[in-house]
């Protein structure tokens with residue numbers, strides 16, 4: 542096994558409480574499975590909307606010392622206190638490998654990360670502006686996709702743990718492929734990525750481990766066997782037929 546920062550996650554016995562996040566299938570299934578092992582520098586969590594991917598990777602990020610809304614480990618800001626208590630029950634088995642960099646990025650709160658960097662740079666400081674590490678242009682003054690790639694290209698330095706929640710949200714297919722190349726470069730520099738995604742392109746990253754979250758299990762799967770890949774493939778291969786299938790039987794209002 543490659544020397545990864547995170548080798549395994551497990552759950553403490555859970556509190557007997559109702560509601561979020563304790564009743565989510567992903568939490569029950571993780572407890573039932575006795576944990577989850579990481580074998581590849583790039584791990585994807587895939588699954589239907591609402592199955593619990595963000596909840597799980599947020600808990601991993603928090604257990605590793607990140608801010609719930611994202612950023613590097615030194616970021617301390619909060620616009621909304623909505624994170625779950627799951628991280629307090631998550632046991633993370635780490636290697637002895639020294640982590641030099643890290644970033645937790647949520648598509649949902651990227652805007653707040655950008656605001657926080659601008660805010661830090663408005664305060665008097667001795668060193669160079671923080672935005673210099675992010676390409677020099679305020680992330681707010683670039684498009685969503687541009688700012689996202691600027692962040693990865695300039696700020697991610699390698700030898701780091703990068704936890705990304707739906708990074709494809711910002712990116713065109715061409716830029717998404719660019720991101721895959723950047724991920725490869727960072728992996729060659731000793732990094733580990735844990736990513737939640739709906740993108741059939743991204744999840745095809747070579748030798749990645751794909752975990753599919755369902756109502757009944759968390760299971761390793763080939764990206765080709767995910768619903769995301771199959772449905773997209775079917776759609777692209779036979780768009781007219783799929784559209785016909787989707788719309789033809791719709792009764793007229």
Ligand SMILES: Nc1ncnc2c1ncn2[C@@H]1O[C@H](COP(=O)(O)OP(=O)(O)OP(=O)(O)O)[C@@H](O)[C@H]1O
Nearest residue numbers: 561565588589590591592593594595596597623624
């Ligand atoms: N702060 C919260 N309080 C209560 N319920 C929540 C909270 N956050 C998420 N949930 C619920 O938990 C479930 C899992 O949400 P989560 O955001 O982890 O799903 P997801 O797999 O990331 O979905 P998506 O693919 O849409 O991003 C959802 O049903 C959601 O409504």
Ligand SMILES: [Mg+2]
Nearest residue numbers: 594595596706
């Ligand atoms: Mg999510």
